[in-house]
Amino acid sequence: MGQGGKPGRAHAYDGELGAAVARAQDGDEAAFAMAYRIVQPGLLGYLRGIVGDDAEDVASDAWLEIARDLGRFRGDGAGFRGWTATIARHRALDHLRRLRVRPRSAGLDQDAVLDLPGPHSTHDQALESLSTAQALELVRGLPRDQAEAVLLRVVVGLDGPAAARVLGKRPGAVRTAAHRGLKRLARELGVAGADGAGGADGRDGEGVTDGGPRTLGEST
Amino acid sequence: MGERLNDGAGHGRRRAHPDDGVPGPPGFEARLAQALREPGDLAGEGSEGELRALAAFRTAREAGAHHVRTRRRDDWRPRARRHTVRSLRVTLCALVAGLALGGAAFAAIGSGVHGDGADGARRTEPSAGAPADASDPSGTSSAAPSTTDEADRDRPASAGDDDAHCRAYDKVRGRGDAMDSTAWRRLVTAAGGEKNVPAYCAAQERRTANGAGSGKPGGDTADGPAKPERSPARGQGGGAGKGSGGEKGSGADSGSGSGGAVTPAKPPASAKPGTSAKAADPAKAQDTGAGSGG
Numbered sequence: 001m002g003q004g005g006k007p008g009r010a011h012a013y014d015g016e017l018g019a020a021v022a023r024a025q026d027g028d029e030a031a032f033a034m035a036y037r038i039v040q041p042g043l044l045g046y047l048r049g050i051v052g053d054d055a056e057d058v059a060s061d062a063w064l065e066i067a068r069d070l071g072r073f074r075g076d077g078a079g080f081r082g083w084t085a086t087i088a089r090h091r092a093l094d095h096l097r098r099l100r101v102r103p104r105s106a107g108l109d110q111d112a113v114l115d116l117p118g119p120h121s122t123h124d125q126a127l128e129s130l131s132t133a134q135a136l137e138l139v140r141g142l143p144r145d146q147a148e149a150v151l152l153r154v155v156v157g158l159d160g161p162a163a164a165r166v167l168g169k170r171p172g173a174v175r176t177a178a179h180r181g182l183k184r185l186a187r188e189l190g191v192a193g194a195d196g197a198g199g200a201d202g203r204d205g206e207g208v209t210d211g212g213p214r215t216l217g218e219s220t
Numbered sequence: 221m222g223e224r225l226n227d228g229a230g231h232g233r234r235r236a237h238p239d240d241g242v243p244g245p246p247g248f249e250a251r252l253a254q255a256l257r258e259p260g261d262l263a264g265e266g267s268e269g270e271l272r273a274l275a276a277f278r279t280a281r282e283a284g285a286h287h288v289r290t291r292r293r294d295d296w297r298p299r300a301r302r303h304t305v306r307s308l309r310v311t312l313c314a315l316v317a318g319l320a321l322g323g324a325a326f327a328a329i330g331s332g333v334h335g336d337g338a339d340g341a342r343r344t345e346p347s348a349g350a351p352a353d354a355s356d357p358s359g360t361s362s363a364a365p366s367t368t369d370e371a372d373r374d375r376p377a378s379a380g381d382d383d384a385h386c387r388a389y390d391k392v393r394g395r396g397d398a399m400d401s402t403a404w405r406r407l408v409t410a411a412g413g414e415k416n417v418p419a420y421c422a423a424q425e426r427r428t429a430n431g432a433g434s435g436k437p438g439g440d441t442a443d444g445p446a447k448p449e450r451s452p453a454r455g456q457g458g459g460a461g462k463g464s465g466g467e468k469g470s471g472a473d474s475g476s477g478s479g480g481a482v483t484p485a486k487p488p489a490s491a492k493p494g495t496s497a498k499a500a501d502p503a504k505a506q507d508t509g510a511g512s513g514g
Contacts, residue, residue, distance in 0.1 A: 024277070027281050029274060036269075036274075037270070040269065040270075041257045056269065059269060060273075063269065063272065063273035064273070064276045067274075067276035067277040067280050068276060068280045069294065070277070071280075072288055072291060072294040073294050073296070074290050074294060074295045074296065074297050075295065075296030075297045075298075076297070076298075078296075080296070082296050083294065083296050086293070132255050134255070135255035135256050136256060139256065150252075151256070153249075154252055154253045154256070155256045155257065162296075182248070182249065182252075185248075185252065186248055
């Protein structure tokens with residue numbers, strides 16, 4: 001079992017994380033390293049959904065700011081997730097702004113043809129074979145607000161109010177966006193009808209070719 | 221294995237958010253999350269990013285940046301707790317502000333009492349003069365307070381006016397327009413001609429200085445004799461002024477501090493009429509001006 005591989009784990013780590021943050025605020029370097037290891041995977045997953053391959057650089061910048069402002073933070077483990085996600089998001093938006101001013105050559109990975117699982121496979125097969133690149137591509141195909149809501153909830157492990165605070169929106173709007181995004185992802189993976197939650201609209205194979213914006217940076 | 225993983229995670233999510241139905245199969249979110257976190261992300265010890273973050277942490281710690289104020293956006297405590305803290309802070313602020321304002325108000329009341337005290341002292345002065353008048357054998361007791369009152373009220377106003385005009389005179393002289401104004405014309409008339417104005421002003425200045433120094437004792441002690449003389453003093457100011465100008469002009473100057481009781485009592489009396497008895501004043505001004513000049 002990989003550590004921190006799923007949102008349930010993210011919640012499970014919150015007590016530990018809160019204690020580590022508290023000790024780090026008192027100057028304990030090892031505790032800060034522990035907090036880093038707990039938070040970084042989710043943060044990186046979130047950033048990868050926004051800025052793609054630059055996620056590592058952006059996360060690095062974000063951690064510099066986190067380390068600098070750690071003394072200002074107040075809250076528990078879950079709060080620390082939200083706080084760090086806010087900082088990372090600001091860094092990511094700065095990064096996208098810079099890119100827009102000075103565009104570089106198109107990213108390579110995004111142009112690669114992805115072998116998405118077909119709509120005929122069972123949902124177990126589809127999920128089992130879902131690679132990181134595929135999942136990322138799917139999420140980045142969502143409208144920006146849905147993609148961010150899904151990432152904050154699923155990858156970072158934030159609850160509704162915290163995700164809303166990170167995004168600066170009302171909790172209701174964020175919950176709706178996350179719901180729609182997940183539904184669409186499920187449809188694109190062809191697993192929507194498995195438990196009926198996707199309802200009547202998800203079945204008829206419109207999934208993969210759904211024309212959404214391909215990159216988040218352009219979807220605002 | 222995937223099944224077990226999915227079930228557990230899905231259950232957790234459901235329990236955390238019972239109200240929003242999760243689209244897709246139970247383990248969908250968990251599987252998605254797992255896919256979105258690369259295995260490489262499980263940050264091993266000593267990864268480059270971690271080392272950089274730790275270096276930044278040390279730098280900040282040594283710079284003392286870890287003891288700074290919390291901004292609103294850094295406060296991620298659960299809502300309820302934040303509220304109690306804030307309401308506590310608000311209560312404290314209100315209390316302090318209330319105390320401060322109340323103290324200021326109280327202090328203001330205190331200072332008001334002070335001002336009243338000063339006023340009272342000033343007000344008791346004429347009433348202290350009144351018994352003195354009443355003890356006068358002469359029948360002018362009723363007229364006396366009225367004249368002193370009038371004098372008291374008059375003196376600061378007219379004397380102040382003249383003083384101000386005198387002070388401004390030097391600056392304005394030579395510039396034609398200002399000299400045409402009523403106030404200036406009045407000053408010039410009072411001085412008895414434009415070239416007499418400096419002398420008049422000098423006298424005026426001296427008189428106000430004396431008046432401030434010894435006006436009151438003079439007034440009190442001279443009540444009896446001065447009063448009857450006062451009204452005539454206006455009428456025959458020219459004569460009286462001339463008569464005393466030679467010998468006592470200087471006496472009035474030097475005797476201000478000491479007990480020159482009767483003589484200083486006169487100058488204030490004739491200084492007041494500045495506005496009303498202009499005819500008498502110029503003569504007096506000339507006299508004292510000459511006295512001091514010679």
